[in-house]
Amino acid sequence: MASRTGRPVAAVLTLGCKLNLADSGEIAAGLRRAGFDVVDQVCEADAYVINTCSVTHVADAKSRKLIRSMRRLAPQARVAVTGCYPQSAGFDAVRELGADFVAGTRDADKAELVRFLADGAAAPAAPGESPPAPLAPGLTRAFVKAQEGCNDVCAFCIVPRTRGREESRPVEAVAAEVQRAVEAGAREVVITGTQLGAWGRDLDPPLRPHHLISGILERTEVLRLRFSSLQPQDITPELLALWQDPRLMPHFHLALQSGSETILAAMRRRYTAAEFLRAAERIRAVVPGVAITTDVIAGFPGETEADFAATLDLCREVGFARIHAFPYSPRSRTAAARMPGQLPPEVKKERMARLLALAEELSLAFRRAHRGTVRPVLWEEEKEGGWFGHTDNYIPVYAAGANLRNRVTPVHLGEVYHDGVRGTLPAEAP
Template sequence: MKRAASYALGCKVNQYESEAIAELFQEKGYEIVGIDQPADVYVINTCTVTNFGDKKSRQLIRKVKRQNETAVVAVVGCYAQTAPKEIMSVEGVNLVIGTKDRGQIVELVEAYNPQGGVENHVTDIMKERIFEPLSIQKLANRTRAYLKIQDGCSQYCSYCIIPYARGPIRSRDPQDVLVEVRQLAKNGFQEVVLAGIHVASYGKDRKDTSLLEVLRLVHQVEGIKRIRFSSIEPNVVTEEFAKAMAELWKVCHHFHLSLQSGCDRTLKEMNRRYDTRKYREAVMLLRKYLPDAAITTDIIVGFPGETAVDFQESYAFAKEMAFAKIHVFPYSPKKGTPAAERKDQIQNHVKTERSHSLLALSEAMSKAFLEKYMGKTVEVLYEKSVEEGIYEGHTSNYMKVLTNSPEDLSNRLVFTKITDITEEYALGEAIL
């Protein structure tokens, strides 16, 4: 039996796609092994969101080739799509595929002739209009499944390379989404995360659906108890949307609402399509209908031209929003984007100082968020045992909870009384 390893660097969408690729190999009779094991085929799904992502991708390619000199190494994903020639020059690469045609990957690998040298199958993604049907059917024994409903991005934020790597927005056929969700429910998943490169754009390229409509479809599926979005943007949060979030009881009360900066001047230079007024309105609407909603976000510090005053504005706005958590990213110039060309880059030590200060705010806000639940009873979906008799799970509003239990709590929804708070966890007593 031939062995194949499929590995993703980067985001959840890449992880989803790598799992789907593994299933394609499995269907053709391959044994699926880990990336650090000897295999006949290695598929590396690369990430190019930062230059560091590129470097990690190159390192991994060299590493797998060392594990088996004769293996076929296929490199797919965002880095392969934006820099196929660069990938072809990395020692050990056999096939370069990019962000489309991955559905044919088994055929391409099997047809590969080592005598012919490196094959480049990357084509122009900017002309792509169809959602590539890659799906996951068989995963079992897990609690939460990611479900890719959308690909591509047409936003062109000035710091981001993704629109060039993924092409324009393409939304998945809602009926196809439904088929996959039903299968996931059949396989025991209780929670699905609707994921994509820019989920907020779902439906904008189709006449027959919208983000709310696809959510309503998923909501009908029996067996699914929780639905999350991987990330949304303030522009989708209208009164109708926020109201629907409260009415659809399976929707988790957690929204990752990308902010990127709390300073309007910086937002404009980032080419983000909202300002702080719109963002505040979105947060207020979500909290009006879902008072216990956890709002988390991403913020970039040290974007070119960000002055000390701009940063203070961003910091003050983040504080006002009372986030449950902030993912802080020091700006990292990405070749091929307008922001990377700017002359007013911020020095690294300034970015580090700003990161520390925002991270300290994030920690304080996370703690304040968790503390509100001391002594309260919450419903937790337990995912796994982290040590014998200790289970980890999440609430609908994404509080991470740990509890002791003599019973196996995996994949069970259990009411739990919160008794203590640490920096990362709420500790609780499961009510069995």
């Protein structure tokens, strides 16, 4: 099929993490340069890119389902699959699901994927024609990858096998991509990576994440900058000092996984529960109104009721704004999958229910604590007859208004609503 512009259409569909969103953005930019119009939703198209996830068995199932669905939807279209699932399941297994092309996760793999789809395009860009804009029109938030791979070998994690060894992009390259996103209209940029706190340790000379952030701030005109995920050992005085710049958003995602010292050691995490608490305290001391969000696994092998209670207690003590909760999922060829003490599904299910209930309690408390305050909101899309966006500390906001898209405005935060709060523009606020 051809779009209204006469160019072929490619649908880039993304499962999983912010790193996948950054990779999908790079693929979409390459496809636009190759002459495609690109969408990010299921529709009739000439080509489909499915960027998969394999962090849990549920993610595997979602990846398989989406590949099969796109093959059935468009038997004549080209289907290309990338992301972590091919790395864990094997390329042949992905081809058997209906993929015409299977790619790895590195930059060269993504470039090869774009070439494959461009070679089969029904109406490639004419020679000499100006290439389409490399970033999506109407972009509000962009995801930029600063780092790939992970050298840590956490007992439960398949990612080092699916993403490979650590490789940092030079700060100049990251900053240049951030500035391109800004010039394309993005008001906010999220810096992401497989193990973002490891950025720079493979460079010569070695650098730390604060060098990356300061380099981006110095070299770009970005209005709002987020750093997607860190660990407690990454929270240094040099890093926190940068949050004096108002362009850095008051939001830290610190992956906890467990609040039990015993389980953290079994997981091979590089911090203790006490160190996690100290990192959270340092953040709160420096960054007013900060949101601290996290990931937690329930039901890791050998986890006792006391271990799980320690996790709940630590979550309460930190007061997370949001908890991304997972039941433990055995991944092949990981140390945890071979550990004794695998918990039965009913135990994991019961602990997940308690963890999710606590997550909702803490999220409500965080949102209610900001009732009556005024915070800047980036308006992203129309929703429910009004507008939807996020505050600087990542509270979802729903408000009425006209033509707010991609604007940043001060908003009076009100009552809890859905997953966020209702907001009113100051002129309308009580």
